[in-house]
Amino acid sequence: MTENGWRSTEPNERLIELLEKQKRELVVRVLRKHEEVRREKGFTDRLIANLSDLFFVVDEKFAIVKANEGFCLSLGVPPNKVTELHLSRVMTAEGLEAMQELLKKGEFKDFETDIRTRAGDLIRVSLNSFSLTTDSGRTLHMMIASDKSDAYKMMLRIREAQEQLIHSGRLASLGEMAAGIGHELTQPLNAILLFARNCTTLLENPESNKELLRENLSIIIDRVNKASSIIKSLKIFARKVEEEIYPVDVNIILTNILRFLESQLKLSDIEVLLYLDRDPPLVLGHEVRLEQVFLNIIQNAVQAMGDMEFPKLEIRTFVAKGIETESLSEKKYVVTAIRDNGAGMTPEVQARIFDPFFTTRDVGLGMGLGLSIVDRIVLSLSGFIKVESALGQGSCFSVYLPVYDEEVYEQKHYYGKKPDLGGGR
Numbered sequence: 001m002t003e004n005g006w007r008s009t010e011p012n013e014r015l016i017e018l019l020e021k022q023k024r025e026l027v028v029r030v031l032r033k034h035e036e037v038r039r040e041k042g043f044t045d046r047l048i049a050n051l052s053d054l055f056f057v058v059d060e061k062f063a064i065v066k067a068n069e070g071f072c073l074s075l076g077v078p079p080n081k082v083t084e085l086h087l088s089r090v091m092t093a094e095g096l097e098a099m100q101e102l103l104k105k106g107e108f109k110d111f112e113t114d115i116r117t118r119a120g121d122l123i124r125v126s127l128n129s130f131s132l133t134t135d136s137g138r139t140l141h142m143m144i145a146s147d148k149s150d151a152y153k154m155m156l157r158i159r160e161a162q163e164q165l166i167h168s169g170r171l172a173s174l175g176e177m178a179a180g181i182g183h184e185l186t187q188p189l190n191a192i193l194l195f196a197r198n199c200t201t202l203l204e205n206p207e208s209n210k211e212l213l214r215e216n217l218s219i220i221i222d223r224v225n226k227a228s229s230i231i232k233s234l235k236i237f238a239r240k241v242e243e244e245i246y247p248v249d250v251n252i253i254l255t256n257i258l259r260f261l262e263s264q265l266k267l268s269d270i271e272v273l274l275y276l277d278r279d280p281p282l283v284l285g286h287e288v289r290l291e292q293v294f295l296n297i298i299q300n301a302v303q304a305m306g307d308m309e310f311p312k313l314e315i316r317t318f319v320a321k322g323i324e325t326e327s328l329s330e331k332k333y334v335v336t337a338i339r340d341n342g343a344g345m346t347p348e349v350q351a352r353i354f355d356p357f358f359t360t361r362d363v364g365l366g367m368g369l370g371l372s373i374v375d376r377i378v379l380s381l382s383g384f385i386k387v388e389s390a391l392g393q394g395s396c397f398s399v400y401l402p403v404y405d406e407e408v409y410e411q412k413h414y415y416g417k418k419p420d421l422g423g424g425r
Contacts, residue, residue, distance in 0.1 A: 076118035304342030
């Protein structure tokens with residue numbers, strides 16, 4: 001109370017001023033916080049929008065709640081329509097099911113699948129996921145998809161170029177064996193001509209020469225069949241590489257190659273020792289590619305024995321255990337060992353024989369791509385090659401190809417029709 005009986009208003013005014021000041025400071029702090037959040041959100045939105053990868057967010061029901069510009073452009077979806085999409089319209093049924101199974105186990109990385117554009121085209125991508133639960137309990141899955149389509153196109157072009165090199169190598173092999181093939185064809189043709197002339201003479205008195213005519217004609221038929229088999233071999237080895245991958249018998253491939261090389265081996269006076277497993281397991285591969293592998297190694301062996309007085313080629317097939325390079329687990333392999341008693345190689349040459357364009361031949365006699373392609377073919381079939389050699393003591397190339405496992409074959413969904421194995425051995 002003041003002296004005149006009235007209460008002082010100064011404390012109340014100061015209190016009001018203090019409350020007003022705190023109110024203003026609180027409003028400023030809220031506005032600043034709001035501006036900070038807005039700026040952070042704007043920065044996040046710009047960051048997401050400018051990601052070079054495809055970015056999108058889905059909720060627990062796999063409806064798309066957010067996506068960046070790259071995602072919209074790649075799929076051909078207007079940005080204002082992207083939140084109307086469900087993943088079932090963007091991914092294949094198999095891809096969505098596989099992704100759902102992965103999410104049940106947690107976050108995942110490098111999951112390759114296809115996403116569908118608005119026009120219906122499929123784009124191959126590699127997906128990484130990050131999941132979070134909001135304060136309200138909502139689960140969101142953030143997906144970053146790297147477009148792999150260009151990489152796959154490049155791989156396809158590389159494979160096409162490799163197949164062309166393989167085909168060119170086969171044609172070059174035919175050229176190298178032209179002399180032997182010509183000699184082999186000359187023999188049956190000369191025999192046909194000789195016995196045909198005999199038949200012409202014998203026809204002057206057919207009744208008394210009936211048995212001799214029959215014998216001459218039988219020889220002509222046999223020689224025609226011989227010439228036809230040589231031409232058939234030429235056609236087989238000149239054909240293009242097939243795409244299908246399927247179970248094959250290594251013994252059959254080796255037998256066909258040796259039949260094809262028979263004339264060249266005879267001309268080179270090479271003794272062939274063949275020790276083939278009586279009933280080897282099948283391996284998964286391309287028949288034409290494996291023909292190229294073994295043909296190249298055998299021809300290299302023939303050339304290495306060019307100066308040998310008694311050249312000898314030994315070919316074995318057997319089953320052995322080996323370590324798979326990817327999983328480091330022990331597996332069964334069908335091994336084809338091709339050994340010669342030729343010039344052999346120094347350790348320095350052995351270290352480089354699978355390098356592209358490396359060759360020990362004279363200039364103009366080889367590009368040095370043969371063993372490089374051989375190595376890549378074997379690696380593509382999950383196999384590997386071991387080389388043993390010493391200068392003056394010959395060389396041995398052992399090709400390891402994993403034993404065909406039908407269960408694994410089915411799980412990996414290899415493309416191409418599965419052949420009928422009944423009687424195909």
